Every structure is written in C-alpha cells, then in structure tokens.
Amino acid sequence: MIIDERGEIVDVRTAWFPEVTSHGFPREKAKVLRLNALARLLEYCYRHGVGIVVFENLLSVKRKRFTRSKKANRKITRFAKKLLIQHGVVMALKYGFRVLLVDPRGTTSSREHGELMRRFGLDRHTASAYLIALRGLRR
Secondary structure, three states, X not given: OEEOOOXXXXXXXXXXXXXXXXXXXXXXXXXXXXXXXXXXXXXXHHHOOOOEEEEEOHHHHOOOOXXXXXXXXXXXXXXXXXXXXXXXXXXXXXXXXEEEEEXXXXXXXXXXXXXXXXXXXXXXXXXXXXXXXXXXXXX
C-alpha cells in the first residue's frame, strides 16, 4: 500500500500465495515465492517514488502460539517471518528507502480497523497495512 504525507491512499498492491502453507508444498519453493513477491512489491514502490517503507515488526509479536487446529499450527510453523523481515529490510535499503519497523498490535481488532474496511472497501489485511503505514508516518 502506498500512502502520501497526509495519510491518503495513493495505491494498493497485494501479493497472495495461499498455496505455500498447503500440506506437502515444498519449503524451498514457498521461500522463493515469498521472497520474489516481496522483491516485486519493493520494485513497485521504487517505481512510484516511495521514500519510506514500513514493515510489521513480526519478531516482537507473532511468537509461535499453537492451537488445537492442525491446519493453523502448520501455517504458523511454515511462515518464515525472520527471513521475510531480513530480506525485506535488506532489499529496501538497496533501493534507498528509509525503513521503519512498527509494532502491529491492535491493528486487526480495533474499531478503527472495521471502519476503514467499510469506508474504503478494503479487506482486513489491507486495512491492517494501512493502519501500520499510518503508525509509521506518525513517527
């Protein structure tokens, strides 16, 4: 998601790849898909003149919490958050972006989140990305 200095949405781009958490999907292939998608998104930001990139600080929040659901547990363990953050920060710095890591706590459960989804017609992930970008902008 690209926002301007006033916090208004300029453009939205999302990469989806749900197959990477499927049972039997090769880990290396999943890693390549994630990292390539991240590289394409950063290239897209570069072409649109973005100066600051804001990432969720996943290392401080999403510790592995196992549930009673086998499917959820598989998705939690297969998500390479440390690798994704490291790769994203290094790539962003190569493009010359200023990088900010923001604590994403409260971005999916707040009343503001629901209002953003309705007002802009965003899915829950994109609305969370918008709130995270706003937090980064306010720093």
